[in-house]
Amino acid sequence: MTHTLSAESWQYRALNAMNPGLSYLSNALIDLAHEGHPVVAGSADLQYSNGLNRFAAAYPDRYVQFGISEQNMVSAAAGLATTGVMPFVATFASFLGLLCCEQIRMDVAYTKLPVRLIGHHTGISLGFYGTSHHATEDISTMRAIAGLTVVSPADGAQLASAIKASVHWPEPIYFRIGRGRDPEVYPDGVPFEFGRAIEHSVGSDLNIIACGITVSAALQAAQALQGQGYSVGVIDMPTVKPLDRDAVLKAARASSRLLTVEEHNVLGGLGSAVAEVLADIGSGTRLRRHGIYDEYSLIAPPTTLYAHYKLDAEGIAAVALEQLRS
Numbered sequence: 001m002t003h004t005l006s007a008e009s010w011q012y013r014a015l016n017a018m019n020p021g022l023s024y025l026s027n028a029l030i031d032l033a034h035e036g037h038p039v040v041a042g043s044a045d046l047q048y049s050n051g052l053n054r055f056a057a058a059y060p061d062r063y064v065q066f067g068i069s070e071q072n073m074v075s076a077a078a079g080l081a082t083t084g085v086m087p088f089v090a091t092f093a094s095f096l097g098l099l100c101c102e103q104i105r106m107d108v109a110y111t112k113l114p115v116r117l118i119g120h121h122t123g124i125s126l127g128f129y130g131t132s133h134h135a136t137e138d139i140s141t142m143r144a145i146a147g148l149t150v151v152s153p154a155d156g157a158q159l160a161s162a163i164k165a166s167v168h169w170p171e172p173i174y175f176r177i178g179r180g181r182d183p184e185v186y187p188d189g190v191p192f193e194f195g196r197a198i199e200h201s202v203g204s205d206l207n208i209i210a211c212g213i214t215v216s217a218a219l220q221a222a223q224a225l226q227g228q229g230y231s232v233g234v235i236d237m238p239t240v241k242p243l244d245r246d247a248v249l250k251a252a253r254a255s256s257r258l259l260t261v262e263e264h265n266v267l268g269g270l271g272s273a274v275a276e277v278l279a280d281i282g283s284g285t286r287l288r289r290h291g292i293y294d295e296y297s298l299i300a301p302p303t304t305l306y307a308h309y310k311l312d313a314e315g316i317a318a319v320a321l322e323q324l325r326s
Contacts, residue, residue, distance in 0.1 A: 021180030022051030024156035025118065028163035029055045029088060033062065037167050040080060044070045044091040050120045051180065052090060074100045077115045078107035086114050086167065092126070093119030093176060097138025101145075108172045109148040116166055117174045122152075123213065123263030124292075124309070125179045127302040134297045135176075140268025142174040143241040149194060150241040152176040152262075152270075154185040154215035158238060161192035169194055176212060176240075179302070183216035185236070195239050197247035203233030206324050207251035208316070210261040211237045211270050217306075218261050220313035221320055230324060231255075240270055248277045252285040259323050261316055262291040263306075288323045290316070 029052075032039045042064035047053040056063035066073040070091050077087040090096075096104075096119040108115045119138055126133040143150045149171045153159040159177055166173055190198065197209075200219060210218040215236045222232040233254065235247055251258060258278075260271035271289025278285055292309060306312045310319055 021156050021178075021182060022049075023054065024051070024160040025090070025163065025177075026051045026054035026058075028160040030058050032164060032167060033059055038085040039167075040064070040085045040087050042066050042073055042077065042087065042089045044068055044073050044095070046091055046120075049092075050090045050118065070095045071100050071103050074103040074115075074117070075107045077117075078103075078111060078113050081113035081115050086116065088116040088118060088163075090118035090120055092133060093122035093135035093138050094126075094133050097135055097141050097174070097176075101141055104142070104148065104172075104174070105145050109145045112147055112170075113172060114170070115172045116163075117172070118177065119174060120177045121179045122176045123178070124297045124305045125213070125263075125302050127305060128299060130299045131296045136263070136265045136292045136297055137268070138174075138176060139240055139262070139264050139270065140272070142176075143273065144268070147171055148241070149173045149239070150176065151194070151239050152211040153238050154212060154236055155182045156180070157184070157186045157189040158192065161189055162194075162238065165192045165194065178213050182213050185216050185219070192238070195242040195244055197244035198236040198238070199247060199250075200234040200236065201232075202251065202254045204231040204255055206230065206257045206259060206320060207233040207235060207255050208259045208261060208320060209235045209237050209248065209251065209270065209274055211240060212263055214261040214263055214311055214316070217311060217313040217316050221317035224313065224317045225320055225324070232320065237270060240273055243273045243277065245277050248274050249281070249283075252278060252283050256285060257323050257326075258285055258287045259320050260287065260289050260291075261311070261319075263311055264291050265294055266291045267294055286323070286326065288319070290319050
């Protein structure tokens with residue numbers, strides 16, 4: 001029998017299966033397993049939302065379906081790590097970064113176990129699911145936990161590179177990723193190094209430092225401003241912790257103005273991390289932190305929310321222009 005997608009149904013699993021952005025996580029883990037690395041994976045009933053169903057099909061004996069028990073999943077991952085395997089566990093970022101904070105702190109980070117935590121559908125990417133499912137506080141929460149690395153890849157290819165690089169990283173990691181429909185920034189992938197920024201360009205008028213889904217929009221915004229005669233650079237900061245201090249200081253030396261852009265509360269996230277670097281050296285560089293301005297996000301389709309919060313290319317360009325003229 002031939003099955004077709006119904007316009008009257010979400011056809012959730014089938015629709016997600018058609019989304020190529022969900023393949024990066026599983027494909028990277030499958031490659032690592034094929035190479036002989038002791039990776040295992042688990043999800044809290046969301047394997048079709050994060051693409052781990054592909055890994056489960058390839059390595060069913062290495063996949064655990066934990067059901068809707070996120071805190072138990074994190075603690076179990078810590079337990080698995082003590083046996084010599086490297087667990088990758090995934091659920092919505094709003095649940096992983098907030099609901100599971102205690103388990104991440106005590107069971108994973110305090111014990112320095114090589115657990116890899118995948119918080120997906122981060123920021124406001126869950127749209128209509130509402131404020132309870134939006135993750136605009138997870139960077140600040142996770143980066144305050146000692147011994148926990150925080151990574152926010154710009155696209156699926158960068159995520160795959162970071163996943164593969166993680167097998168040589170000694171600390172537990174929190175990966176903050178989107179919904180698998182992120183704009184392509186690195187079509188051919190890019191070598192990933194923890195704690196190292198990617199410098200797309202350096203401007204003499206303004207430098208934009210972005211992470212996650214905002215990197216693509218920041219690049220488009222910079223291009224638009226360059227067309228107006230401004231010298232605007234863009235730095236992708238995929239590792240929010242440990243932050244690439246040298247990249248921040250280089251950008252500050254190159255221009256008198258910086259703009260950070262993140263799909264996160266402006267308090268405690270990437271902008272705060274950059275501000276700390278500038279404050280430590282007493283820099284006179286003017287910094288504007290752009291993101292969600294300490295409020296609970298609205299409910300709407302993701303693209304509508306990005307435009308509302310000026311996190312799309314047009315919005316970032318407008319905010320950058322304000323900074324340039326200040």
